[in-house]
Amino acid sequence: MQNLRKKVEEYFAQFGIPKKAFKHFEFLERGSSIWLVSKDLKKVEGFNIQTFGLRILHTTKWGLKPTSFALQFFAPYIKKRICSVNERELLDLIKGKPLEKSMEAGYVALKFRGKIIGCALSDGKMIRSQLPKLLMQIFTELLETTDKI
Amino acid sequence: MVKETLYRYKDIIPDFDTFLQAIKSRRITTVRWNPHKVARKELIEELKECFAHVESISWYKDGFRLGYVEKPGKTLYHALGHYYIQEESAMAAALALAPKKHSLVLDMCAAPGGKTTQLSALMENTGTVVANDKAIARLKSLVANVSRLACVNVIVSWNDATKLDTSERFDYVLVDAPCTAEGNLQNKITLMPRETRETLSSLQKALLKKACELTKPNGTIVYCTCTFAPEENERVVAAILEEQEVKIEKIGISVPHEKGLESFGKEFYGEELKKAIRIYPHHLNSGGAFIAKLKKKG
Ligand SMILES: C[S@@+](CC[C@H](N)C(=O)[O-])C[C@H]1O[C@@H](n2cnc3c(N)ncnc32)[C@H](O)[C@@H]1O
Numbered sequence: 001m002q003n004l005r006k007k008v009e010e011y012f013a014q015f016g017i018p019k020k021a022f023k024h025f026e027f028l029e030r031g032s033s034i035w036l037v038s039k040d041l042k043k044v045e046g047f048n049i050q051t052f053g054l055r056i057l058h059t060t061k062w063g064l065k066p067t068s069f070a071l072q073f074f075a076p077y078i079k080k081r082i083c084s085v086n087e088r089e090l091l092d093l094i095k096g097k098p099l100e101k102s103m104e105a106g107y108v109a110l111k112f113r114g115k116i117i118g119c120a121l122s123d124g125k126m127i128r129s130q131l132p133k134l135l136m137q138i139f140t141e142l143l144e145t146t147d148k149i
Numbered sequence: 150m151v152k153e154t155l156y157r158y159k160d161i162i163p164d165f166d167t168f169l170q171a172i173k174s175r176r177i178t179t180v181r182w183n184p185h186k187v188a189r190k191e192l193i194e195e196l197k198e199c200f201a202h203v204e205s206i207s208w209y210k211d212g213f214r215l216g217y218v219e220k221p222g223k224t225l226y227h228a229l230g231h232y233y234i235q236e237e238s239a240m241a242a243a244l245a246l247a248p249k250k251h252s253l254v255l256d257m258c259a260a261p262g263g264k265t266t267q268l269s270a271l272m273e274n275t276g277t278v279v280a281n282d283k284a285i286a287r288l289k290s291l292v293a294n295v296s297r298l299a300c301v302n303v304i305v306s307w308n309d310a311t312k313l314d315t316s317e318r319f320d321y322v323l324v325d326a327p328c329t330a331e332g333n334l335q336n337k338i339t340l341m342p343r344e345t346r347e348t349l350s351s352l353q354k355a356l357l358k359k360a361c362e363l364t365k366p367n368g369t370i371v372y373c374t375c376t377f378a379p380e381e382n383e384r385v386v387a388a389i390l391e392e393q394e395v396k397i398e399k400i401g402i403s404v405p406h407e408k409g410l411e412s413f414g415k416e417f418y419g420e421e422l423k424k425a426i427r428i429y430p431h432h433l434n435s436g437g438a439f440i441a442k443l444k445k446k447g
Binding site: 024025036037038039040041042044045046047048049050051052053054055069072073112113115117134135138139141142 | 279317
């Protein structure tokens with residue numbers, strides 16, 4: 001358990017998220033996913049469980065990857081690895097078009113209109129969206145249909 | 150098959166004409182603050198930025214009326230989970246259950262998660278809410294809402310709640326039962342066939358019976374629907390009061406409502422049922438709701 005906490009804290013430190021951001025929570029590792037759960041979450045028996053709390057990390061063949069919802073949740077603490085995008089750039093990213101931006105390689109937090117909205121991947125020169133389908137759908141609709149975003 | 154209309158409720162709904170009028174009129178959009186993602190004060194600013202009219206609901210300060218809005222979900226703040234779009238009448242059941250922080254809660258019929266996310270908020274993201282639903286297709290939206298709103302105290306499960314086989318016992322159980330949803334009839338006054346109502350009534354009774362079984366002694370159960378039919382409301386609760394070790398309690402929230410019914414036609418449910426509440430569309434310019442709160446004997 002302590003090891004898992006250490007693993008999560010160390011991973012998110014690259015975004016500037018301090019340890020104290022996690023102090024009210026616990027973690028669960030199931031398969032390739034790490035979930036953020038309440039401190040006193042009861043692992044109930046006899047239920048066909050689909051999800052626990054909020055999925056914050058999962059393991060890929062290249063290592064750990066943060067979820068967009070995790071970056072949104074810890075947004076107030078994120079100080080590093082931020083990639084700010086405008087409307088046009090966000091739409092391009094969502095459409096699968098990489099964005100030319102030189103940033104240190106690895107996962108970055110996408111910022112739009114002053115808010116952290118999710119995850120993207122930098123290879124050093126280009127940024128690619130890692131937003132889940134659900135968020136891509138939400139942002140596409142938002143960008144295409146309203147000016148009040 | 151005889152097509153019944155809302156006129157079957159003429160004698161039990163006071164201000165029946167106002168009620169009929171409200172059924173036909175356009176409803177005010179209401180949203181609920183999600184404390185897991187944003188401060189309340191900040192949300193108010195965000196809502197004001199997006200909508201012309203923002204007013205806190207008098208009986209529930211964390212709910213907001215936005216007036217008549219076309220697309221309340223098309224904002225960045227909704228995408229980020231700062232608020233949940235929920236009918237005002239649907240905000241009452243979780244408040245009636247009033248789960249304490251750190252408790253163990255079961256939401257038996259949870260998808261798409263309106264009440265689950267509200268329970269999670271009321272518990273300040275502590276303890277456990279098991280959000281269960283039988284329909285796999287609806288679980289997707291439940292998981293999406295739980296993720297968007299960052300409810301870290303929610304476990305999503307996929308079970309037929311009537312067949313749950315678990316040794317867990319809960320402090321609080323919410324049964325937001327599948328129903329004929331007459332409270333959501335807009336512009337229509339023709340009801341679902343009587344047979345549908347009767348089938349649902351049996352399922353509702355089975356769900357509530359299971360809820361009683363899974364509740365700890367002295368634990369609380371809330372049964373609710375969004376329909377007017379007494380067969381799906383008072384009849385279900387009256388049957389359970391008769392056969393289970395539970396008693397009905399007063400609901401301590403100040404939402405405008407009428408009392409539950411003692412009887413309907415030839416059916417007699419008992420005076421105790423007056424402790425349940427009925428919210429009609431004209432009360433809030435919202436949907437309809439029936440809510441009963443039960444306590445399991447110690
Ligand atoms: C009124 S809706 C629930 C709305 C939800 N509580 C909310 O606030 O967003 C009723 C739900 O009951 C589910 N349901 C129907 N039969 C069920 C059963 N036997 N076990 C569990 N869920 C069931 C339906 O799939 C449906 O999602």
